[in-house]
Amino acid sequence: MRIQIINPNTSVGMTEAMAASARLIALPNSEIIASTPEHGPRSIECAFDEVVAGAAMLDQIQKGKEMGADAHIVACFGDPALDAARELADAPVIGIAEAAFKLASMVGHKFAVVTTLSRTVPASEHLLHKYGYKHLCSGVRATDIPVLALEHIEPSAYNQLRDECLAAINEDGAEAIVLGCAGMSALVDRLRAELPVPIIDGVAAAVKLAESLHQLSLKTAKTGQYGAPVNKPFIGRYEHWNR
Amino acid sequence: MRIQIINPNTSVGMTEAMAASARLIALPNSEIIASTPEHGPRSIECAFDEVVAGAAMLDQIQKGKEMGADAHIVACFGDPALDAARELADAPVIGIAEAAFKLASMVGHKFAVVTTLSRTVPASEHLLHKYGYKHLCSGVRATDIPVLALEHIEPSAYNQLRDECLAAINEDGAEAIVLGCAGMSALVDRLRAELPVPIIDGVAAAVKLAESLHQLSLKTAKTGQYGAPVNKPFIGRYEHWNR
Amino acid sequence: MRIQIINPNTSVGMTEAMAASARLIALPNSEIIASTPEHGPRSIECAFDEVVAGAAMLDQIQKGKEMGADAHIVACFGDPALDAARELADAPVIGIAEAAFKLASMVGHKFAVVTTLSRTVPASEHLLHKYGYKHLCSGVRATDIPVLALEHIEPSAYNQLRDECLAAINEDGAEAIVLGCAGMSALVDRLRAELPVPIIDGVAAAVKLAESLHQLSLKTAKTGQYGAPVNKPFIGRYEHWNR
Amino acid sequence: MRIQIINPNTSVGMTEAMAASARLIALPNSEIIASTPEHGPRSIECAFDEVVAGAAMLDQIQKGKEMGADAHIVACFGDPALDAARELADAPVIGIAEAAFKLASMVGHKFAVVTTLSRTVPASEHLLHKYGYKHLCSGVRATDIPVLALEHIEPSAYNQLRDECLAAINEDGAEAIVLGCAGMSALVDRLRAELPVPIIDGVAAAVKLAESLHQLSLKTAKTGQYGAPVNKPFIGRYEHWNR
């Protein structure tokens, strides 16, 4: 199968890193296609970034569709434009926050989210609320490490991340840790070696759920909310959506 | 004061209609500046439209800011990109759904939302959930009238809208009706004459809340979630956001 | 328009202070009529006070109605007898807690309530729950300053209030502060000068919402829960309600 | 023990009827003291009635306290002024709605509330929400029988009540019926003979809970929210509360 992983921000390095993580975990016959938008912010760290990146990402969904993707992954922890992407796609579309919450809650009674900037905490809380996982989350903790600093993480930043995970475990009672940024994928093994609880990376979780849905022949329902976008004129930089 | 009303879709006719409604209800010293994005869909009727229009709308917020707007109104019932707009703005930013729910719940114990396409029902339900008004809403009813058909509404479509309002009152126990589309602004008086309950138009409600916040010197908090967007590189069609 | 502000307690000094605050913020053509009940407690600091004051306040609603009030404000942060007042009135009736929550949640992602006695905390929490704002509130904090001590506030009490606001901001993540007592109206400017977030006074908020509803010709729905009270015999000190 | 049953409305006939019902079900050594306020409405059928009756009822709590009551029952289904009564009392204070919900949810998975006027439905829903029983209630149904018509109920009204109970069972899946008015106490046996599910009368339920709490030596906590009312001046018709 073909799994399109879209990094909604425009950091090609980050896209490549997450594609590498995804390929390590994917089944042999799962082809990972990594997509980076041609437009938008270098990283997603506030609602503004998320809206802009969300709009840019939809072009990639369309490209993935044309390339015959069997599943699309929106690889930013805010799950930006997920409902819109589902309208556009026929194949399943999976958000990495959603994927991480779903797997974390099967291996731990309460899971923590450990994320980057404090600014992104409300976004995570909003998703916990939207997906119905608030009561299963011991809390969202921020490290205030900028997203792009994750690529070549400094020892001090890594320690800060690990210590925040430990605080989630010891102070909040977390029994599993969800990493709240796609850029943390490469740190899973290192954290797993040091921490006594399961560590869940959303990118890897989403790859597995993409394979799962595909093997079950489950596609996005096109009869209701996720039906194809209504045809209509688009202008300006969105003229390509004109139908 | 200067109130910027942004119609997030690209129908100039609709922008003008809602600006006219707004001017009728605005205080004498409130200047209504109407903005239409240069990019995006002609109407907003699904999540896809909302994401694209949301991104395009942010340019207008920036323009409004540069023009010295004292308040910004996002005049689409899905309140698209509202949090992002608040990050960008210093003045208050008001969504018309939020405004309508807030006023409706002061004049009726339970209010209904009567909207356009069935496809937009989940968006309204999401906002009721997000803002905490679900328990005060008797239900969201769709008329399946397309947004653009509201501009020069046919008698049969108007009757359908009125009948759906009546059903909300008689079957669901609604004590007030929130009109679920900015394009319905011009129909308020006509509906009010025929229906026994308060009719709330979000555009008018937002104008009043904009004036209220301004007179109270209340601006968007810039210390937390609504702080200015994080500076970073943007590329492609969003290069103008590069900071 | 005529806006009746009812101070549900019997402290005429407090009524005058809040009327003065209201007049400062009201539009030029808004006439503020201040009402103090002839019966009841000097201040409202527990459920007992609230019930008694609530019953006494209804007489004032009736008077306001007879004086042609276009809106009634119940100026005690517990919003006592608000539903009953709406049954009695034709014009809109606005509670100051409700008004403050509604405006605060438009300028900050999470707001705090900073109130007087610890005893009143459950009342605020009840209203947050009733109106659906619990998830938008970072917490209710009490200062244990008695209501009547606010009239001529001691420096130490003022400092305590300011420090509690700072704690709400720094420890709880509040991005806006709702002052949890009508008696704090006069302190808004002073607090605003010292604190980095919007400060919302319910009395001022209610005045603006009263003007908003009036300008929109929105009155209390009389078809359902807020229909006129059922006619029936009343005896004793409530004989005047006999119908 | 002495159980004070307060009928918060001023219908002495109704007080006597509920006292008779209570005596039938009370333990031999439980003395039922029936109290009727000297002030207030003949029946309680809307929020206005409830506020006025609530204030008047507090005098009876005080009298009951002076008479050495070991428990107080607020015998109106809206549980008016319950928190205020608990502040005033040292003995337990029990609302009949609260009592009925608590017992009903032990004998049926979902219970219905069948009440008098449609106007009182929001009051019941508010209590279900406040006490946390909303998810255990199959729905609140109104019969539109006025409270005072229950005293000498017409066959047609009785049939209407029974049919509404049947509809709750057959259409809503109710497995127990809570009678939503103290005035329905005398109809329990008749309904029980005709209906296949447990019928719960709040007055009887409250008598049993009063005896239960007394036998367990459980009194109202006076350390927090239910602490004694704060001492302060009261004027006018509430001067007797001056402390």
Place this chain on the structure above:
Amino acid sequence: MRIQIINPNTSVGMTEAMAASARLIALPNSEIIASTPEHGPRSIECAFDEVVAGAAMLDQIQKGKEMGADAHIVACFGDPALDAARELADAPVIGIAEAAFKLASMVGHKFAVVTTLSRTVPASEHLLHKYGYKHLCSGVRATDIPVLALEHIEPSAYNQLRDECLAAINEDGAEAIVLGCAGMSALVDRLRAELPVPIIDGVAAAVKLAESLHQLSLKTAKTGQYGAPVNKPFIGRYEHWNR
């Protein structure tokens, strides 16, 4: 009446202790029948114990039914197998956690649960959620005293329990304490003497609710969810349930 108290664990000493507590509080004509399962764990301290003990307990419900019990009490704070027991029984079945929450919430605005092992905290939280009492609970606190250590409690363990109750009162604002283990029944008087708030023991609470339901002729509804178990073949160690 005959009240069957089932200790779902197999500690006969604990059964006897709780039966003794129950007899002290029962009405003179309430006969307490104490039952201990012949199968299962010596104590219930995790979900595993609860499932096994729950299945074993059902035999005792059946025995109690055959002995003519007028009410059954499931005397373990996790209320194990309560719904199943209600299906089996015709008389009411009462869980001690449910009973304790119901009485506690009538005498204090917020109650705490103080329990044994940290491992049992999620079970209590689950019940608070299931019964709808989460918003009325100031928190669940564990003492990490093993259940069986309660029988002959060491002074240090007692002090730990009392201190945890004090922390619930002083730090969490608890106005009543629910003891989260049937094995704590014998400590009620001692704690009550030292603590300023009502102390609720679930066993005693359940005895009173059993008497209450019986005196009100309320039995388990057999028309829906609590109808008799569906007849079917059972094999192996559950062959006795074959019908």
Place this chain on the structure above:
Amino acid sequence: MRIQIINPNTSVGMTEAMAASARLIALPNSEIIASTPEHGPRSIECAFDEVVAGAAMLDQIQKGKEMGADAHIVACFGDPALDAARELADAPVIGIAEAAFKLASMVGHKFAVVTTLSRTVPASEHLLHKYGYKHLCSGVRATDIPVLALEHIEPSAYNQLRDECLAAINEDGAEAIVLGCAGMSALVDRLRAELPVPIIDGVAAAVKLAESLHQLSLKTAKTGQYGAPVNKPFIGRYEHWNR
């Protein structure tokens, strides 16, 4: 990997049918080990059945653990004894209802549950509540087809099932259907051919999630709520758990 599928009821035919379904969907290197308890009911159709089957199922978890299972599936839609099983196991344990809800909510905005007997509806609603999916479910519908009648389903029963699915789609707005019984696994393809929305079988969903967790090296957290059961004496038919 080795995936243990436990049919918690004692119908070997049903175990074989679901194992066959599982093998069809499993990856080539996933070995499906099917387990049937030696004790308990032939089918699970009420809370009583669930408790008894839950206790019996734990023996199978232990056997699976000894056989080196890399994941355990509890293949009954009530997810009986899931938390207890997680305490016992080191490998992940997956309930089929949980698995189905998790996948369904990624392909449809709202999903329906279509189940067997009406008696099982509360169990499904309880799980939706427990897992946080209530707001994503359009409703639970019962067909009143007994579980064992699914093995060799009559045309009329099949039609009833399909019609109930259609009603969920057309009347309730379901965009995906979750089959509410492990015994419906074999009907997925037939239903999928006739219905316009995704059909989710919990057994197949759980197989995929088992493979996903295993490939991600995620095991049950043993540090908190899912830690190993506390060692203690067990007697009678549970003596084998004595530790």
